[in-house]
Amino acid sequence: MKAHALFILLLSGYLQAYGQSSDEAFIRKIFDEALARGKAYEMLDYLCTTIGPRLSGSPGAAASVEWTRHIMQRHGFDSVWLQPVMVPHWVRGKKEIGRIVNSKKLGMQEVNVCALGNSVGTGAAGVLANVIEVKSWDELKALGEKNALRGKIVFYNRPMDPKLLQMFASYGGAVDQRANGASEAAKYGAVGAIVRSMGVNPEDYPHTGSLRYALNVPKIPAIAIATRHADLLSELLKDDKDLKFYMETHCEQLPDAPSFNVIGELKGTQFPDEIIVVGGHLDSWDLGQGAHDDGTGCIQSIEVLRIFKALGYKPKRTIRAVMFMNEENGLRGGVEYARQAELKREKHIAAMESDRGGFTPRGFTMPTDPKAKEKIRSWKPLLEPYGLTDFGQEGGGADISPLAPQGVPLMGFLPDSQRYFNYHHTPEDTFDKVDKRELELGAASMAALIYLIDQYGLK
């Protein structure tokens, strides 16, 4: 080996080791800032308890747009702007009624229900009908083909599997009932749908969430029922085939309304055209305060940029915090963001979403691109000391998914999932369910990975 080749080799080893140790030190600073001087918790407090729920098209959503713009300006980000987008405007209306009417055992019995998002309402007349319980699509089909569902209310009662370790997998195995149950039942002449709430525990409150109506099928009203009441209804149905159920909902779909994605950025100093997105969705369901879904993701994204500012870090690339509008019932914000990125030929080198709650960090979900994945995994030694050990799953998040066709590596912040579905889409999703340190650790974890991507890219 020639002397200068040896020198270069030694130098490169030195620089690598130096890089590693200065990265280690900077990541430590990120965590110190988040844990000792963090602003995430007080920001989330305001978003949840002063502004409150933020369903697309609602006054709360409009207030949250104005406030997140304001707060990002106040933190002194380089630019902050609103990206207009038209959103669906569904309203729940008067409190729903769910009632078992003529149980042999209990007579009349109120149960806790709520309309599913996007559902048509029953109106004041309500729907009164016999109930048929099903646990699978095959069962539904068999009953439907025997004409046993005509004029009936179909009760989808397949629970989330408690044996799965990852709660999102458990959710994924049951949420098809909520998404498609109404239309699938309507195909066979059913007049309403009741869906077991997407909660894994016995609970007294229902979980809302979107349904999708299929084209050319009558739109029938659909409600979620609290898991305890789903169990009760199922028990009663066992020897009471004449049992009737009354549902009354006053929800309706209004004309689309104007709204916005809210974007704040720190301009890159070396590669300003290379954009790294970190985001969550600003809209929420109307029943709680949208704390874990997804106030935490929005606030953590703002906090990532605030931490960089506070530490005097000048990013090489442009780092954007994006509050997407309308993830819950339309994804219009995510779609519009990707459309504008394409129109403007913006070069996004990475996008990270936080939409799994503000719980203790466990790791990140990975891009599908093997090279990007490998690069992120090479940083594990820098991240593991902070409890970030899970780099095994793929995926990004709903809002950033429309960027996939542009080849953007997508990833997700991966917190502990055990408590998420206690709160998701329920009146329980409130600020007091978020732990200050868990929230802060999430923001710091996200900042650490964004920092490494900013430093080294994903190529």
Next chain:
Amino acid sequence: MKAHALFILLLSGYLQAYGQSSDEAFIRKIFDEALARGKAYEMLDYLCTTIGPRLSGSPGAAASVEWTRHIMQRHGFDSVWLQPVMVPHWVRGKKEIGRIVNSKKLGMQEVNVCALGNSVGTGAAGVLANVIEVKSWDELKALGEKNALRGKIVFYNRPMDPKLLQMFASYGGAVDQRANGASEAAKYGAVGAIVRSMGVNPEDYPHTGSLRYALNVPKIPAIAIATRHADLLSELLKDDKDLKFYMETHCEQLPDAPSFNVIGELKGTQFPDEIIVVGGHLDSWDLGQGAHDDGTGCIQSIEVLRIFKALGYKPKRTIRAVMFMNEENGLRGGVEYARQAELKREKHIAAMESDRGGFTPRGFTMPTDPKAKEKIRSWKPLLEPYGLTDFGQEGGGADISPLAPQGVPLMGFLPDSQRYFNYHHTPEDTFDKVDKRELELGAASMAALIYLIDQYGLK
């Protein structure tokens, strides 16, 4: 290589692989049982909300002894018995008063305080004195040597460090003030001690916990103050050296009282004389319900044996669930258990404690013995799929620590620590703070490691 050597090598490889896969399958069964048919949550509900707080010597402690004996008998464990032990009997008495008396800014201001465990009370006369704030022992010593503490109340206000990742490390860096503050101040003639609560967040409620009086030093009364009020008091003291504080506590130490460790066991089928202990402490502080500290550890230990029974597992070794009495203010149960083990020449091959709350499992703390440690770490591939990735720390737990001189390998269940000190020793340590799945995952994790130790030992 001779043919029969090759054969033996292949056979041993086969047996190892077979062992691994049958262990994998059995551990999966343990988790399924805990998550789908677990009894931990309903047991904990009873212990916390029906029985409630269980300070040593209290009626609640006596009730919990009877109830855990009953529940272990009902689960059909092979033997269940009580091990008598005399315990300290400290009582809090009437609600404490903490009052800033003559603040220049606020005049009179009530603050939230509680007596520290083992403290003498002030009685109805209370203690009224000027306050001197200190953040370190050096500061205390310097002031004491200048005779500046005589007749004063010393206010220990060194916070838990929020920058540490492991909350027990943060606690460890501050709890010396609570344990030793009263006597150290009394050495210099102080008449009372106020200790900043052992909580990392801004909180409105105080944290109790034990102090230790040094020999031959006057016993002065000591209280904990809520972290928010510690900050307030510190702020006021900045330019108000004449500020006085009034504390009134009615606690007292009564004569020792009879109580019990509660023990249930499954008898070993191959090595009945080899004992594996899994336990927590049954006593708790009086302010909350002793949910995370340490109802969860007791219930998880019972659940470990219940799971084995439910799965029809016949352990090779004897597995004991031990509910230790009096961890909080005396450790008498742990000491007596170890004394009896030595007297009876029992052979304990391992002891595991769960006393860090019922949160999502992260791993286990390790025995100091390198061989035992290495053996446990060799099982990581079987445990990591359940999120058990942290095997880096050493330690067991307070109750099992008296077994150390007998050479017993000690280990601890290691859950996520972020939320523990929101609840620890406070009125907030109640059943509703425990998540069902997190509790169940903890029980299953403990059962998995106990199973492996039962199968393979730690030698």
